[in-house]
Amino acid sequence: MAKVIQFRDQIDPSWLIGRGKAEEIVQLAEEKAADLVIFDQELSPAQVRNLERLFPCKVIDRTQLILDIFAQRARTREGRLQVELAQLEYMLPRLAGRGKELSRLGGGIGTRGPGEKKLETDRRHIQRQIRVLKRELEEVKKHRQLHHQRRKKMDLIQVALVGYTNAGKSTLLNRLTGSEVYAENQLFATLDPTTRLLQLPSGKKVLLTDTVGFIRNLPHQLVAAFRSTLEQVTVADLLLHVVDASHPEAGEQMEAVEKVLKELGAAHLPILTVYNKADRTDLTPGRETDETSIHISAFDDQDILRLKEKIEQVIFHEQIEGRAEIPVERGEWISALYRSAEILSSKVTELSIQIEFRLPLHEFERLSPELKRYIRT
Template sequence: MFFEREEGGNLAVLVHIDFPDESKREDSDEFLELVRSAGAEPLALIRGSRSSPYPRLFVGEGKLEEIRAAVEEHQADLVLFNHSLKPSQERNLEKELQCRVLDRTGLILDIFAQRARTYEGKLQVELAQLEFLTTRLIRGWTHLERQKGGIGLRGPGETQLETDRRLIRARINAIQRRLKKVRVQRETSRRARVQAEIPAVSLVGYTNAGKSTLFNRITKADVYTANQLFATLDPTLRRIELEDVGTIVLADTVGFIRHLPHKLVDAFQATLQEAAEATMLLHLVDAASHERDDNIAQVEEVLEEIGAADVPSLMVFNKIDLLEQKPRIDRNAEGVPERVWLSAVTGEGCDLLLQAINERLAIKIVKGTLELEPEQTRLRAALFNLNAVLDECYSEEGQCQLQLRLPQKDFRQLLSQLNMAEESLVWVTKP
């Protein structure tokens, strides 16, 4: 393509180094899941520990020899590092090992490239890949380099490396223009939902927490699910009906992961905006994971980064079928739902989740007994058409009294259509 590198394949030697600094520490089990999700075949896992990365090769000379021996023994054609490598470190390692070397960010980008299905998703992945690539270009050909002079020996005035960078930059600009149009369309859809006062609820959480399984369970959708990291990449939206809220939009979003590369966060800003603009977040947690608390912290870190930290959220602890837990709702001192325990696979507790969402969003419900004057028959008929009347009776004076329950937005919309002021209504029991 734009540069010469060793050919890659699926037979991989994995490298995981432990560092005392918590901010540089990665999870080796999660690394294995990433590798399998990418379709690679892990042949060996080389572990080690260092106080800090070695500048030239990331690992020391002794560990490099161990990696080289594993590559030769297993005839591997790929070495995967569970860390972010500098472009120079990647190049030096490839030169030493004579095989393709890929770091954690490159691995995640490869998985994203496999999972992208929509036009927007493919554009976002390509953008992230190209921005990742710009720092990793090396000299490919020499025939276009600047020459010292002489007829027939002068080049076009730029090296092949500069040409490659210029072509990539042009492609990046083209993709960004297309994504800008997609963002405008998505923003228009969001504004329409806001104007219609349709609540938006976004599923967020660590990758492989079960978001798509729960999404399918609640919406009866057919979103792709698999026991692998980043099974879902493109956002999916569905409408569902709740008793006290009416229509809401539920969005299934891409999963988060620790040390999610900033380029990915930037590239997927349009998709992640669904979470930032949501009325409420459902923070799905794998309750059976040993890294549960750490995963929660990682998701909250990404939410902070995309500007969604202040969006009201409901914690949903999934996979209780793997634990000795019963489905339940945990409430705070005021009785407001804070956590729901359920199993998306078996469906246990999903009714409790809908109940909790209903309670959290149903803060604008009109409930009360309305007394109507004889000339307000149009209002009475319209309320019956909305199925908002729970009971009807007449007072001793013969006044019609309707016991109502309906979303406030529907009630106000109805009064506007009938050109009636809310202050003119007479309530027996106020909403």
């Protein structure tokens, strides 16, 4: 394997990198008898075409690499549908070039080459497939919402594991719930949310959900395609943000995760930061400096127990503070808040009442969804 970096003020519209640099890489690829050249950037359809003509081997960009990995990893029906959709959407604008090349194979002046005709059929075929996939996804999504409503009826608190890819989320899901979920030292090991019952030290049960690993600059096709998978995160009552504390770029990875959470509209949810892989750092488990984080190694039984206790504490004992502005005609909401929360202050205006309150997370969870929409924590 070889790695080449070029610093440029401006990208070259036809090659991305400079022409000279491209030729340098061609030579290197020939020397190494490379099978594949990967650009850690998104390439335009024209750039891929130009580079492919120049290079002795296949050329792909970052998006295609991520799509390929995702395609290999997707396990549930929803995951597979989403990856397929993203792949087709990526392919569509990139069909054109090949068509032109094929059209040279036949057809005289003024006639449309078989390549071009094929191109159009291909394109229509793909567009049709995209529509079918989107419809199927809608169905799967409806199903998932039903599941979610059923869970809510079971009155279970939902906890979601989020974090940068390879942080240790799936390992933690296994270790916390004693189940076998695919975890491996590979990027994007998990593509589908997996939910398990987690029993806390007191015997209380909550639901724990694993999610897709977040990454910086997620290709836009995937942002759209995976939004619905990640939407699971927004219905959680508590997020466990798992961080690979031993990673040299842990800080940047945390920021990337926070950015995605904000985009998903999940930034307001209560978060417990889990600094993982303490066995590979000089973090001392048990010596946390703040209430909202914990240092652990997923491989340590003692740490797993401490994490369970911490989750229990956050959900059932720690109080969260919120503020709501409730229209005066919603008397039932006002009395619901007065019943379950400790009221810190209240101010009545002509049309609404502003209430600042404090209550444990598991009580908060019980408030009606309509009321919750008026609450900021």
